[in-house]
Amino acid sequence: MKNINCVIRKQSLVATPEERIRQAFIAYLLHAKGYPIRSIAIEFPLKSLPHLKNEPVPVDRRIDLVVFDPTGSKPLLLVECKAEKLSGEHESQVFGYNAFVKAPYVALVGAEEIRLFGPKILPELPSYDELQISH
Numbered sequence: 001m002k003n004i005n006c007v008i009r010k011q012s013l014v015a016t017p018e019e020r021i022r023q024a025f026i027a028y029l030l031h032a033k034g035y036p037i038r039s040i041a042i043e044f045p046l047k048s049l050p051h052l053k054n055e056p057v058p059v060d061r062r063i064d065l066v067v068f069d070p071t072g073s074k075p076l077l078l079v080e081c082k083a084e085k086l087s088g089e090h091e092s093q094v095f096g097y098n099a100f101v102k103a104p105y106v107a108l109v110g111a112e113e114i115r116l117f118g119p120k121i122l123p124e125l126p127s128y129d130e131l132q133i134s135h
Contacts, residue, residue, distance in 0.1 A: 017083035075103040
């Protein structure tokens with residue numbers, strides 16, 4: 001299998017179908033939506049969230065992507081990437097993660113579809129600046 005470069009982790013990774021979707025979405029966030037590279041965390045452990053330092057969390061759970069506010073302390077967007085067709089089961093998984101993360105926006109990203117959920121109905125994923133002021 002080929003490799004793919006991750007601009008955030010600054011390393012070459014095996015280009016699995018899910019990793020290709022994740023890297024394409026990261027490129028979209030960075031180049032089309034103006035998200036700062038420093039605001040994006042990849043495969044972020046739930047137990048590393050600042051507001052969960054003293055809370056019991058599933059130890060082995062990692063989130064595909066979390067976008068933080070400029071201070072790096074508040075999650076703004078939780079993203080779960082899937083290589084297969086998106087389903088209700090995937091929605092349940094991402095909302096289960098968000099029960100801990102408490103991001104105002106959640107995105108479920110597949111090869112052909114992006115589902116965005118949040119406190120406001122948005123026609124598309126907002127820019128980083130819009131994301132900060134839209135919740």
